[in-house]
Amino acid sequence: MSKTLLDIKNLHAEIAEEGKAILKGLNLTVKAGEIHAIMGTNGAGKSTLASVISGKDGYEITEGTVEMDGIDLLELDPDERAKEGLFLAFQYPVEIPGVSNINFLRTALNEIKEYRKEEPISAKDFMSMVREKSKLVELDAKLASRSVNEGFSGGEKKRNEIFQMAMLEPKVAILDETDSGLDIDALRIVAAGVNKLKNENNAIILITHYQRLLDYIVPDFVHVLADGKIVKTGDKSLALELEEKGYDWLTEAKTV
């Protein structure tokens, strides 16, 4: 029996400023070696879930728990969550002029290593790691040394996210609409990269509202997020069913 890596119980969250409830009792359990897909319409709260798990400011958690590998995430700062092995590939990666991709990744990697009481990585080892991992998503090595995401195309930003994931080797990775904005070739490359990173000790949560991605990264479970909860869970055939029927039948069924 593989161990539980992420355990979300009865999670309620609202937007702090407006008091608007977005998540209303969400449950999700993810085990090592699994790939989960979370689907739902635009505005369903998928990115909010990713933000809340990773500790972004501006959300109030009114009820519920989030544990990663037995650790209460909600008590930790965002960087500590990352140090514990959480990774979020952003739906909208931020451009940070003046901060080089490489420098910041090295800082991140060494902070993570320090937290885990490991030796810092040498400049040489780091660079060979950069070369190896950027190949994984066919990210131009030049981009790795530029300012974080500055002037990157949409596709390059998404590849950069997966490149960072490869560098940081997380336990739990949440990929928020990593497929959007990718043409079919880029999608194949990114998916192949993710598949290579996947192993029996980590877990991946794919947030998407197209089933297209799931042809390339095959999920063990597909969940539908609607009205702040997981309203349906199935295997990968659910994604095809959603593609065909849309989401209305799920929410309508609920209101009947």
Added chain:
Amino acid sequence: MTVVATEKMEKFLSNLVVSSTLSQKEAAEKFRDMDFPTTRNEYWKYTRIGKITNKQFTNRFDQKKDIAIEDYIVSGQYIVIENGLVREDLSQYGLDFKIVFKTETQDSEKYGLDNSHVFTALNNAFYTQAISIHIAPKSVIEEPLQLIFVEHGTEVIANCRIEIEAGKSSQSSLIYTQISENSVSCFNNSITTIEVEENAHFTLHKLQTANDSSLSVSTEQVVQKANSTFKINTFSFSGLLIRNNINILVQGENCETFMNGAIITKDKEHIDNHTFVDHQVPNCYSNENYKYVLDGQSTGVFNGRVVVRKDAQVINAYQNNGNILLSEQASINSKPELEIYADDVKCSHGSTTGQLDENALFYLQARGISKAKARKLLVSAFVGEVIASVNNEKLSDLLHVILKREHNWDF
């Protein structure tokens, strides 16, 4: 003039000994008849100078035998100036720069120095020495000359006076380093006149890092002749009250003028930069970039004035002022003043003020970087381009050392 003002001036002057030269006696009389500006004066609108004018500075002090300058030396040639007086015994320099210490200044009018400016008048009356630095025509001097201004004592005023002449087709640079040796509420009131002659390239780096009780008003009065390049980089990293005036008269065609500033504050510091580029003739380029990072209850002022005279066609003048407020109590007053009287001119200015980008902070944190370090990364990215403009490894190392010491930065 009101009686109150007179009394105030008398009080301010009470510990200052006037020199015996006729010209300085006259200058002291002129100063006595002046008033200190208030914030009603447009030029001083955002800077209150009570911290200076309420004091009774002295210009007498006992020389210190040794001064700890080692940590600040970034060049093989340097002049140590203690409270406005040159310490030849602590200085070291060769013959690259022609250096003369004089008791009389040269005619300041030709630089357009405004002698009715009260702090200029104060300097005229009380400078004890004028340091004249001449760069011979055609000489190309790799190693910068460093001037280390040391203040020490309690409520001592230093009226420094520097005269720089960068000869035709010469290339050289100077580094000013304003530091403190156990000083308390000392006041550095300095004037530098600079003539950049035809075809000359001259750079002045100014590092201001005295201490949190230091007061400083300085003016760089610059004249540029044809085909010359002048750069000034200002780094203000500590001081209670700092006012920098840079006035550049571009008198010859095909000149380039660069002004950069990185101002990093904390606590109750107040740092004010007033710059003025006067494009008097056609075909010139000027570029200004000042960045402030304000923390604590500190305040910043940026006033960038650019004048393009009627016949000064084909001028490109760019100005940028970016400000980051790290605390809710910190504030900045930023004011561009563009006065364009010619029509074939490209002028632009940008001013941004804000907090650190929350989304960028979160992005870095989500990768495992602590909030404190993420803030530093973003701040150093913000001012990094200004620090990079130094192009001198030793100086840029020193800047990082001071940033670490004063602001606990490790980038």
